[in-house]
Amino acid sequence: MTHREGLRANSTHFTLGGTPFRILGGSIHYFRVPRAYWRDRLLKLKACGLNTLTTYVPWNLHEPEKGVYHFCEQLDLEAYIRLAADLDLWVILRPGPYICAEWDLGGLPSWLLRDKNMKLRTTYSGFTAAVNSYFDHLIARVAPLQFKRGGPIIAVQVENEYGSYAKDEHYLTFIKEALESRGITELLLTCDNREGLNCGGVKGVLQTINLQKLSYGAVQHLADLQPQKPLLVMEYWCGWFDVWGEPHHVFCAQDMIAVLKELLEHGVSINLYMFHGGTSFGFMNGATDLTSYKPQINSYDYDAPLSESGDYTIKYHLLRDLLRGLQNEELPRLPAVQNKQVYEPVVLSQHISLWESLQCAEKPFRSDDPVNMENLPVNHNSGQSYGYTLYETTIYSGGALNSRNHVRDRALVFVDKHFIGVLDYRMQELVVPHSERERTLGLLVENCGRVNYGPALDNQRKGLVGDITLNHTPLKKFTMFSLDLAPSFINRLQSLRWRSTGQPPLYPAFFRGSLMVEGQPRDTFITLPGWLKGVVIVNGENLGRHWSVGPQNTLYLPGPWLKSGDNQVIVFEEHRAGSQIQFEENPQHGKITDVSRQPFCTLL
Structure with missing residues (x-):
């Protein structure tokens, strides 16, 4: 297939291939979804009436050690983008290098901090040298997948919400040139919240906005900044994230639909953040520190249209009904729901301090x-x-x-x-x-x-x-x-002499048991009654933290990470172990808070 003109922003509406185009996007992060489920999640995005996939790229996973690059298996970004193309989805790529994303250090690798003089997200030479080396590897992989070269990538984001940081007036120009010099030729864009728009732009790059509610004339402010340019809400926040020790955040489905309906009626392009949040497995969650430090939970459910485990929600069905009216043809049939399994409780019969x-x-x-x-x-x-x-x-x-x-x-x-x-x-x-x-x-x-x-x-x-x-x-x-509880450490741990739980453990301690799976493994949620705080590892996969303070009271265990027969479960417990771990069909949250209970304003 030969493509002509890529995505253009030369009037109040986008064009793609020379014809009018509206971006109907949804964010799904490949690094938060087991690879075995990539196709399922993207099919569900398409069946909802969306035409574009957006994803961040986490530098800290792709270069976990300086000069060591990972782009295979769960991190095979090229395969993810090609899968989107196979399903007739366009792609907006958000390569960072900083991504925010409620992800550890906003996706920046921690080895940058070995430099005592490091100035992140600036043109400090130690940072730009590291970015250049990383982009040499990353951009070479994605440049061939651009629209003009026959691929699905129609736009690439220059950094992320820099207007809220704005430490270096030359930084965005550096990132723009770093992308272009390595062969990025598609439309470039930035994104910012209302307050960051004035400082977040760079010449020759389309500005977009992030928001949840239509307040403070945010969209009109963007229109005034860029007359005769198309409007894109790059992140329409259809939910919110959670931190340990505070309630689970939800955003009313009807309020979400009301905002989206008004945006669409005014011709605005949209991207739902998140369409499907998934999970920040392992230790990859970020934290907030605006007035005090608050670490985020592992679940990135985000109260999104697709739940953490890929289930349809009321938001999904309402959104599909809304988008159906914009289509010239019937929407694809809904893919089947993934079955769950409530396994028998597991007694962790061995421990080691x-x-x-x-x-x-x-x-x-x-x-x-x-x-x-x-x-x-x-x-x-x-x-x-x-x-x-x-x-x-x-x-x-x-x-x-x-x-x-x-x-x-x-x-x-x-x-x-x-x-x-x-x-x-x-x-x-x-x-x-x-x-x-x-x-x-x-x-x-x-x-x-x-x-x-x-x-x-x-x-x-x-x-x-x-x-x-x-x-x-x-x-x-x-x-x-x-x-760091890396797989190599857990493997070495197996060879030690574990004690039976008849002997009192000396905390902190590791506890080990076996989950028996009969037949085809299915998704489940682990719950730990009586345990206080620690980490859960199943078949070598770090599912994340458990902590009795909530709101996350269950850990998502994907079926593809299980096997028929015996499955090893290890729980690292800091304070006090329960007698067993149990399984649930659905996630369990504690107290809930609704972030939509504020008055709405009109768009224009």
Whole structure:
């Protein structure tokens, strides 16, 4: 197929191939959906009446260590884009390098932070050199998939919401030129919220807007900034994300449809963020820090039209009804719903303590002063990105242990392996019991997720980021163990001697059991009654955190990650284990808050 003219924004309406075109888009992130389900989710997007797929590209997954690139299996971006083309969907690619996305450090790799002078999202030479190297690999893969070369990519985004950051007036020009010099020839665009539009533009690039409610004349402001240009809501927020310890956010389906209906009636193009949110598996969730630090949960359900596990919702059906009226032909039939399975409860009959597991970690590192995660000499000197770091030192007295706010983000504190309390942003001092003898002080520090949006992005080194004191004296001579719970660590853990649960565990501890699956594996949700906080790993796949504070009370376990027969379940528990894990057909949330309960304004 020979394509002619690509997506153009030369009048108040888009054209594609020289004919009028309206973008009806939906965001689905390939990295948040098991590859086995990519086709299912994209078919459901198409059956809803949408014509365009949008996706971010997470730099920190594609280059997890400096100079080490991953673009295969779950991260096969080219296969994802080609699949969209096979299903007659267009693609808007959002390669970043910063993506926000409620994703750790907004998608930027943590090894950038090894440079003590690093200035993220600027033309600082250390950052631009890293971006150039990454783009050399990324853009070479996606450039052949552009519209003019026979592919489905009709537009490419220049960075993401830079108007809300705006640290460097030359930065967006650098990113634009980095894309164009590597062969990106399709329409370029930026996106910003209402407040960021004035600072988020760059010459020759179409500006678009992100919003949820039609308020403050946002769309009209965009129209005034760009007379005689088409209007695109690049992110229509049809839901919202959740943080640990706060209610689950929902957005009223009828209010969503009312906004979309008005946008469409005024000829505005739309992209639903998210159409299907999926899951931030493992340790990839981000965090907010606008007034205080709040880590996000693993579920990225987002109250989207397609649920976390790909189920249809009332939003989906209402949206499909709305979009059906814009089509010249019948919409495709709805793909079948994925069946769920409530498996029998699993008793985790073996355990091994964290302290015994240390022999499976990389060689410990010793230093007079504590070293933050990113600067540890591990992972081929790219540092530690995620998980936990254990800091140990010798103490000779008791008294006031003060973190000086240097714990990022949460530390379990032990004296001779006995838990004495937690240090975090709110609790910065503990009393260490007095003793005359030499003892080992341990701090198991967890990276709960790097901030993904806002000015705090520049201060996201994790672990211990400075001195901690005992009776006002800085502690010295630390031994540090990197515990990122990577697959290699979990594999080594298997060879150790596990104890039966008849023996009381020494916490924190790993617990192990077997889930028996008969026949074809199906999706399910894990629930952990009686457990307090930790991580769940099934067949080597890190599903994410469990934490009794909610709102996420279940973890999504995709059927393709199970097999017929025995499936290994490992739970890392920090505080207290329950007697078993159980399964549910549907996710369980705690208290719910509705983000739509505010007055609406008209568009124009």
